Amino acid sequence: MEYLEKYPGLFEHALNKNESIILCCKCEVWYSGRAESYLGIGDRFLLIKADRSMIVHQPTGSNPINYMKQDTHYNLTYDGGVLFLNCRNLANKEFLDAKIEQIHFFESYKLEDRSNLQLSGNERDMADMLYNNPSLVEEGFKPLGREEHTKYGFIDLFGYDRNGNLTVVECKRYTGDFKAVSQLKRYVEKIKSSKGIQKVRGILACPRMSTNAKAMLEEYGFKFIAANPPKQKERFNADQKTLHHF
Amino acid sequence: MEYLEKYPGLFEHALNKNESIILCCKCEVWYSGRAESYLGIGDRFLLIKADRSMIVHQPTGSNPINYMKQDTHYNLTYDGGVLFLNCRNLANKEFLDAKIEQIHFFESYKLEDRSNLQLSGNERDMADMLYNNPSLVEEGFKPLGREEHTKYGFIDLFGYDRNGNLTVVECKRYTGDFKAVSQLKRYVEKIKSSKGIQKVRGILACPRMSTNAKAMLEEYGFKFIAANPPKQKERFNADQKTLHHF
DNA sequence: GGGGAGAGATGCCGC
DNA sequence: GCGGCATTTCTCCCC
Numbered sequence: 001m002e003y004l005e006k007y008p009g010l011f012e013h014a015l016n017k018n019e020s021i022i023l024c025c026k027c028e029v030w031y032s033g034r035a036e037s038y039l040g041i042g043d044r045f046l047l048i049k050a051d052r053s054m055i056v057h058q059p060t061g062s063n064p065i066n067y068m069k070q071d072t073h074y075n076l077t078y079d080g081g082v083l084f085l086n087c088r089n090l091a092n093k094e095f096l097d098a099k100i101e102q103i104h105f106f107e108s109y110k111l112e113d114r115s116n117l118q119l120s121g122n123e124r125d126m127a128d129m130l131y132n133n134p135s136l137v138e139e140g141f142k143p144l145g146r147e148e149h150t151k152y153g154f155i156d157l158f159g160y161d162r163n164g165n166l167t168v169v170e171c172k173r174y175t176g177d178f179k180a181v182s183q184l185k186r187y188v189e190k191i192k193s194s195k196g197i198q199k200v201r202g203i204l205a206c207p208r209m210s211t212n213a214k215a216m217l218e219e220y221g222f223k224f225i226a227a228n229p230p231k232q233k234e235r236f237n238a239d240q241k242t243l244h245h246f
Numbered sequence: 247m248e249y250l251e252k253y254p255g256l257f258e259h260a261l262n263k264n265e266s267i268i269l270c271c272k273c274e275v276w277y278s279g280r281a282e283s284y285l286g287i288g289d290r291f292l293l294i295k296a297d298r299s300m301i302v303h304q305p306t307g308s309n310p311i312n313y314m315k316q317d318t319h320y321n322l323t324y325d326g327g328v329l330f331l332n333c334r335n336l337a338n339k340e341f342l343d344a345k346i347e348q349i350h351f352f353e354s355y356k357l358e359d360r361s362n363l364q365l366s367g368n369e370r371d372m373a374d375m376l377y378n379n380p381s382l383v384e385e386g387f388k389p390l391g392r393e394e395h396t397k398y399g400f401i402d403l404f405g406y407d408r409n410g411n412l413t414v415v416e417c418k419r420y421t422g423d424f425k426a427v428s429q430l431k432r433y434v435e436k437i438k439s440s441k442g443i444q445k446v447r448g449i450l451a452c453p454r455m456s457t458n459a460k461a462m463l464e465e466y467g468f469k470f471i472a473a474n475p476p477k478q479k480e481r482f483n484a485d486q487k488t489l490h491h492f
Numbered sequence: 493g494g495g496g497a498g499a500g501a502t503g504c505c506g507c
Numbered sequence: 508g509c510g511g512c513a514t515t516t517c518t519c520c521c522c
Binding site (some may be wrong): 020023024031034035036037038039040041042043047049050051053055057058059060061062064065066067069070082104105107109111112113114115116117118119120122135150173179182183185186199229231 | 270305312
Binding site for chain 4 (some may be wrong): 307308309363367368369377395399400418419420429
């Protein structure tokens with residue numbers, strides 16, 4: 001097991017060069033901070049990034065089983081035939097310790113990446129779509145604004161219906177649930193009391209609704225509109241799309 | 247660039263042996279599924295796990311920039327001096343393509359891990375703590391149940407106050423916000439109407455509350471109790487604790 | 493930095 | 508599978 005002795009030096013050297021580190025190893029993990037956790041022995045990936053954040057991944061599942069935020073300090077030491085990885089984030093009062101019994105592989109590299117993700121089909125795009133195509137909301141709907149931080153709350157879309165009633169539209173990209181209806185109710189009530197209007201309409205726009213949430217929506221006198229988040233924005237030009245279908 | 251030609255074979259071989267794969271490479275990424283995204287050229291980690299899920303990590307940030315769920319099919323091909331990684335999850339109608347221009351390193355290993363995370367200090371532990379120490383809620387509080395899936399909703403903790411009023415306690419491990427108050431309000435109203443009781447009390451137990459949420463809570467006639475999720479469970483014995491402090 | 497809300501949320505449990 | 512909800516949620520944006 002003497003081979004483990006070389007890793008503290010390699011580790012320190014990689015960190016000093018601002019490289020990201022991948023460690024595949026057999027380890028135990030203790031975490032203490034906002035909560036506390038213990039993970040028994042097993043093989044995992046430890047990934048320490050250039051911003052000094054760390055994630056610990058088991059061989060299944062898409063989420064890390066343990067993690068540390070950026071600007072964490074790391075210390076790898078060899079003692080008694082095993083390695084100890086000590087991670088401290090004093091700003092967040094978080095600590096993680098790993099006892100490493102075997103290293104399957106160790107790699108480090110200084111990654112260069114200046115690109116940001118371009119994403120479409122989110123809730124904002126959905127509100128944009130309804131703003132630009134108000135008849136999808138209702139015949140005669142006249143949009144006034146969208147995605148606005150008003151003193152009544154953060155409202156996705158609002159305007160007047162064909163009868164001149166102030167109408168609040170809440171968009172959800174997923175199944176409408178209790179939380180969505182509660183949120184809409186909160187906005188409507190706040191506008192009512194703030195503006196002194198008796199009638200303010202509420203509309204929930206989402207792909208579908210749960211049965212219970214639908215009942216709650218109707219109890220409040222609100223309306224459900226089936227709508228999906230849009231895709232295929234202009235930024236996806238013909239050249240890029242072909243890659244998905246080659 | 248001819249060296250890239252060897253990777254399709256290595257990749258296929260690793261997948262067939264059910265190994266997890268780490269690929270550090272310079273690439274572009276396209277995603278299409280629930281939404282659509284494009285990520286320009288840059289160095290990233292691609293991690294494909296034993297359950298055939300994948301995460302793509304940039305050199306900073308603790309969340310993956312792109313990912314695929316488990317049971318995704320992978321195909322790596324060499325064409326015209328570059329590699330194409332084609333990822334398909336037909337069950338979820340999700341697709342991800344990566345154009346790989348350079349490989350900085352490629353590693354694979356069959357990880358063995360049968361351990362599950364033991365976590366303490368979550369919301370359930372908080373409800374347990376108040377259940378076992380009812381005076382922390384209020385003098386004279388008599389708990390009846392906790393974490394119960396009733397037809398009125400999923401209620402953290404409920405019981406009778408010193409005056410015999412039915413009382414619902416909602417626990418939050420973080421700052422109490424609008425959503426928490428709305429949730430409590432929903433439970434209280436549902437119990438009122440279902441049981442035909444005029445008076446049902448609501449208590450929100452959390453470390454602190456946002457100013458606006460506090461006002462909303464008081465408007466509803468509910469009560470705030472400062473409480474934190476508990477730590478240092480019995481499972482953290484003296485031996486284990488020393489690891490955090492050595 | 494707090495507050496409010498979305499996320500390609502994910503994961504868990506219960507029905 | 509859907510539904511309801513927590514998460515060491517995380518991230519973004521605005522005040």
